[in-house]
Amino acid sequence: MRNFCLVLSQCLLGLVLSSSAMATELSDFKQMSGTLNIAGGTAHIPVMKKAAQAIMTTNPEIRITIAGGGSGVGAKQVGKGLVEIGNTGRPLKPKEAAQGLNSYPFAIDGVAVIVHPDNSVANLTQAQVIDIYAGKISNWKQVGGADAAIHIYTRDEASGTRSVFVKKLLNKGSVVNSANVVASNGAMKSAVSRDKGAIGYSSVGYIDAMVKAPSLDGVTPTNEACANGDYPVVRKLFMNTKGEPSGLTKQFIDYIFSADGAKYIQASGYIPVAAQ
Numbered sequence: 001m002r003n004f005c006l007v008l009s010q011c012l013l014g015l016v017l018s019s020s021a022m023a024t025e026l027s028d029f030k031q032m033s034g035t036l037n038i039a040g041g042t043a044h045i046p047v048m049k050k051a052a053q054a055i056m057t058t059n060p061e062i063r064i065t066i067a068g069g070g071s072g073v074g075a076k077q078v079g080k081g082l083v084e085i086g087n088t089g090r091p092l093k094p095k096e097a098a099q100g101l102n103s104y105p106f107a108i109d110g111v112a113v114i115v116h117p118d119n120s121v122a123n124l125t126q127a128q129v130i131d132i133y134a135g136k137i138s139n140w141k142q143v144g145g146a147d148a149a150i151h152i153y154t155r156d157e158a159s160g161t162r163s164v165f166v167k168k169l170l171n172k173g174s175v176v177n178s179a180n181v182v183a184s185n186g187a188m189k190s191a192v193s194r195d196k197g198a199i200g201y202s203s204v205g206y207i208d209a210m211v212k213a214p215s216l217d218g219v220t221p222t223n224e225a226c227a228n229g230d231y232p233v234v235r236k237l238f239m240n241t242k243g244e245p246s247g248l249t250k251q252f253i254d255y256i257f258s259a260d261g262a263k264y265i266q267a268s269g270y271i272p273v274a275a276q
Contacts, residue, residue, distance in 0.1 A: 024254035026058045033061035034248050040067075040074015040087030041160050042184035043109055043203040044237055046268035048087070051255055062248065068184050072158025075101070078240050084249040086240045089160025089203070100243055105236040106256050107270040110204035111164045112221035112233065114189065114211040116196045121145040123215045129169060132199060135176040140197070152179040153191055153200035161185060164235040165201045169216075205269030223271055236273065 038048055045068060052064035069077075071088035078086025079099035089109070092101055113129055115121060121143055124132075131137040132150055141147040154175050155162035166172060182188045185206045192198040193210040200211075204221050207213050213221050216231065225231035245253055254275075255261055262272040 024251060024258045026054060026255075026260070028251060029055050029059045029062060029255075032059060032248055032251065035063045035065070036085070036248050036252055037083040038064065038066045038085040038087065039069055039077050039083045040085075040240075041071045041089040041237065042068040042186060043089050043161065043205060043270075044087040044239075045186075046205065047107065047237075047256070047261075047264050047270070050264035050267065051252065051261060054260065055252070055255065064252070068186075070156065070158050070184065071160030071163070072156075075099075075240060078242055081242060084241065084245070085252070088238045088240060089235060090163045091236075091238070092240060096240075101240045102242075102244060104239045104241075104253055104256075105273050105276065106239060106261070107237040107265045107273055108226060108234055109237055109270050110221050110223070110226040110231055110234050111161055111169065111201055112204050112207065112213045112231075113169075113216065114192050114200050114202050114207060114213050116192060116198055117209070117212045118196055119145060119212060119214075121214055123218060125217050126169060126171075129216070130171065130173045133170055133175050133179070134173055135178075148197050150199055151195055151197040152176060153188060153195075153198055154179040154181055155188065155201075156181055156183070160235070161201065161203060164233065168233045168235075169201070203269075207269075223269065227271055237270065 045066060048066045052066060056062055056064060071090055074086035074088050075092060075096040077083045079101060092103055113124060128143050138150055140150055182191050185202045188200045188202045189206050189211055192200040219225055219230050221231050226234045239253055257275040265272045
């Protein structure tokens with residue numbers, strides 16, 4: 001994992017975009033029209049919205065709709081032809097890929113534990129997080145916090161964020177059945193911000209003053225830490241299409257890989273990935 005992230009640090013943070021010579025610009029959309037529908041992973045939404053707004057401002061003959069629903073929804077809807085781009089925060093499952101889907105990784109994101117801003121716990125170990133989500137630790141006092149019950153929040157099993165969290169942070173450990181299930185990164189942040197006993201997890205790109213991200217084994221979850229290998233809970237964000245994209249769909253994907261797209265990705269708290 002560390003070697004993987006060191007490569008990211010060298011290649012991605014420097015924005016070495018191999019496709020820069022063929023980068024799509026906003027002017028390329030001026031002669032186009034039509035509708036592009038996008039749905040799926042909620043971590044993708046800030047990037048997609050920034051790109052869509054710029055494109056539709058340039059050309060009002062283009063309409064781009066963006067919906068969430070999670071990675072499972074993204075893969076399902078694009079597979080059924082209900083949207084042109086289905087976003088996932090994880091690689092496609094074999095059954096999803098078998099629908100004839102193509103994947104385009106465009107960003108690197110970290111997944112981090114979040115708590116209420118007033119929570120005094122500043123650091124958690126991976127072992128403690130595993131025990132909390134398994135129900136073995138049920139009071140914040142057991143990890144150096146206040147004498148108060150821990151309220152566990154999680155995502156549904158189709159969530160890409162949950163998939164990475166369970167696999168890489170919980171080491172495929174269990175999540176108690178009593179955990180509160182929320183539908184998106186945004187919903188997770190809102191729920192945790194309202195509950196002083198809460199513990200949840202979200203995309204690093206969604207972390208702001210509404211919640212607090214304790215360090216994990218002494219490492220603060222930041223993009224820099226993800227890129228240099230210090231923080232291990234990372235994933236790629238994917239755009240997926242049914243077959244080879246064409247027309248407005250292809251143009252939009254190319255634009256995400258352009259210099260403008262890299263700016264939107266960075267502004268959303270993620271690390272750009274070069275087109276493959």
